[in-house]
Amino acid sequence: MLRHGFFIVVFAALNAHGLDLSPQEIVSKGQELLRGSKSSRARTTLTIVRPKFQRRLEVESLHQGQDKSFLAVHSPPEEANSRTLRLKQDVWTYTRKTEHPIKIPYSMMHTSWMGSDFTYEDIVKLDSLVTQYSHKILEQKKDPQGRSDILIRLELIPFEEAPVVWGKVLWSAVLKSDGSEVIPVQEEDYSERGDLIRRITLENIKLMDGKRIPTVLTCEMMGKKAGSKTVLEYKSIDFDLEFDAKTFTLQTLQRGLK
Amino acid sequence: MTLALIKLALRNVLRNTRRSGLTLASVVIGLTSLFFLQSLMKSLQADMVERANSVFNSHLQVQSRESTDPKIPEIPLSGASWIGERLKEHPLIRLHSKRVLFTALAASAANSIGTGIIGVDPENEKQISSIAGYIRDGKYLDGPRQIIIGAIVARNLDIRAGEKLVVMAQSRNGALEGKSVRVAGIYETGSYTWDASICYMHRADAQEILGWEEDEFNSIAIKLKDATEIESVKKDLEKSLEISARGLKILTWKDVGSEIVHIKQFQDSVLYLIMIVIFIIVALGILNTMLMSLFERIREFGLMMALGAKRKQVALLLLAESAWLGLTGLLWGGLWGMGIIVFFHFVGMPLPLGQALSYFLPFEKTLHLRFAWGNHFVAVLCVILVSILAGLIPAIRVTRLKAAEALRHV
Numbered sequence: 001m002l003r004h005g006f007f008i009v010v011f012a013a014l015n016a017h018g019l020d021l022s023p024q025e026i027v028s029k030g031q032e033l034l035r036g037s038k039s040s041r042a043r044t045t046l047t048i049v050r051p052k053f054q055r056r057l058e059v060e061s062l063h064q065g066q067d068k069s070f071l072a073v074h075s076p077p078e079e080a081n082s083r084t085l086r087l088k089q090d091v092w093t094y095t096r097k098t099e100h101p102i103k104i105p106y107s108m109m110h111t112s113w114m115g116s117d118f119t120y121e122d123i124v125k126l127d128s129l130v131t132q133y134s135h136k137i138l139e140q141k142k143d144p145q146g147r148s149d150i151l152i153r154l155e156l157i158p159f160e161e162a163p164v165v166w167g168k169v170l171w172s173a174v175l176k177s178d179g180s181e182v183i184p185v186q187e188e189d190y191s192e193r194g195d196l197i198r199r200i201t202l203e204n205i206k207l208m209d210g211k212r213i214p215t216v217l218t219c220e221m222m223g224k225k226a227g228s229k230t231v232l233e234y235k236s237i238d239f240d241l242e243f244d245a246k247t248f249t250l251q252t253l254q255r256g257l258k
Numbered sequence: 259m260t261l262a263l264i265k266l267a268l269r270n271v272l273r274n275t276r277r278s279g280l281t282l283a284s285v286v287i288g289l290t291s292l293f294f295l296q297s298l299m300k301s302l303q304a305d306m307v308e309r310a311n312s313v314f315n316s317h318l319q320v321q322s323r324e325s326t327d328p329k330i331p332e333i334p335l336s337g338a339s340w341i342g343e344r345l346k347e348h349p350l351i352r353l354h355s356k357r358v359l360f361t362a363l364a365a366s367a368a369n370s371i372g373t374g375i376i377g378v379d380p381e382n383e384k385q386i387s388s389i390a391g392y393i394r395d396g397k398y399l400d401g402p403r404q405i406i407i408g409a410i411v412a413r414n415l416d417i418r419a420g421e422k423l424v425v426m427a428q429s430r431n432g433a434l435e436g437k438s439v440r441v442a443g444i445y446e447t448g449s450y451t452w453d454a455s456i457c458y459m460h461r462a463d464a465q466e467i468l469g470w471e472e473d474e475f476n477s478i479a480i481k482l483k484d485a486t487e488i489e490s491v492k493k494d495l496e497k498s499l500e501i502s503a504r505g506l507k508i509l510t511w512k513d514v515g516s517e518i519v520h521i522k523q524f525q526d527s528v529l530y531l532i533m534i535v536i537f538i539i540v541a542l543g544i545l546n547t548m549l550m551s552l553f554e555r556i557r558e559f560g561l562m563m564a565l566g567a568k569r570k571q572v573a574l575l576l577l578a579e580s581a582w583l584g585l586t587g588l589l590w591g592g593l594w595g596m597g598i599i600v601f602f603h604f605v606g607m608p609l610p611l612g613q614a615l616s617y618f619l620p621f622e623k624t625l626h627l628r629f630a631w632g633n634h635f636v637a638v639l640c641v642i643l644v645s646i647l648a649g650l651i652p653a654i655r656v657t658r659l660k661a662a663e664a665l666r667h668v
Binding site for chain 2: 109161
């Protein structure tokens, strides 16, 4: 009887601690999901909502590893052939009007990409949530919406010296109890004062190319910029492709994808 | 004889008090307004230079010879600690401050903006520049990983003293480097350019972001004990720092703040233009008066000549009359002008122009006038010259009169 009780306690402790993954690994796995561990190619629509107008772009996005990305706009016609290339920390854009790749200076990294609520820095610094923050589990329970087994909420506090602007990030994901699947569902970015500045919600989980992924990603601005949001919707995504060696080059940026 | 002439001239001037009074008024008003304008411009300029120097330009700066931008020199001085040692030896140098200047992106949770960052040794900078005196919230830099920012930067970033700011810039190897710092204080100078774009942080932090060594900086600002010694100290330093061999250059505040020198030049030329216009009007006024009194008194001059007055004496009489008008005007105009300057020296005048200038520089909203003796002297000389020249034309005319004809003139 005593033995039995001991097992229950140990089992409960293990469960509370959160599976086989550490909180950091959970965030890392969640962040990796949409890019693919090796590479990915996706077709998306990007809807930019502003208090006074709304705009829709068709965007194709390619990612390879941690540090190579390529984004191409296919419609509307006036913005078609606008392309963005990222190699490590450097970002270049190309539009038909300039007919020349322009390197985004560091001073513009915080400006918006294609007029959306995403910045160039969001494209560059995808792994900062993993490396620049300490991770604490706030809550862990059975997922009430049944998207996966467990809903987990983490509090991410940046290290004192980390070059990040947020004071706190609340990050939630749903995951399988064996840790084989982590799907991020929400990220809330707070200022140091505790004001919510930006909320990213990931919903509408579907099976695409053998993986379950959230297909609608909504980035909502709070506070002063309230009323602005950007919705990224995945039409299709393929994972772990082999890209041509020339894909992530300035040449392709100028000529366009095949 | 001369005394009699001067007395006679005075009596002639006083004969028609209204006309003489009006002419006198034109001289007085002309000179008074000129004194005032000169003092205004020069006080403005002196204030501007003083403030620009105390905020940023300093008296002298040592920079790399290859840099082309004197404000944010793009080429750093490297291995330059020895320069500081050498500067300490000069008896006329009060102190110096090593600065690292660069443009960066300052980002808060709410927003991000481009700024100019000055990396300084806080204690030195405090003595060389007046920025510490403008701190409104929080405190001046007193530890590492701190920054002080302008009030408009703070507003745009929605950030308060004590909160976090990320400074991002391109480092030497081209990578994007970021560093999080705490806002120690927020300053408000009233100048848009400063409050909206300039931040101060520790030199070591700035060097770390840029990937620079401890003895690398863009510029060394030097403050002298006596601002009049700028040129001579510059010459001394050019020799003692072996500037051509070491690839250095020494800039005075005029080189660094060349826009101030240009503003000064522009103001000076406007001032001269105004002075010329005023004196043309004054000269025409005196000339008109003199010619009228000449034509009125042709028979009188004929009589004088008939009685034995020489042409030269009559001409001198006219010149003396003109001189009376000019000199009396000079006296009153000078006194009024000085009175106004003294008044505004103590009271201070509100200056919309100051607000316009404060776009670029911290500037007081009231200006305390001071004398601009050099310019006043020129104005006085001009009054004398004008009154003589204006008397000269009627004086020459009077010499051409023939006594007999003049007597019969109607």
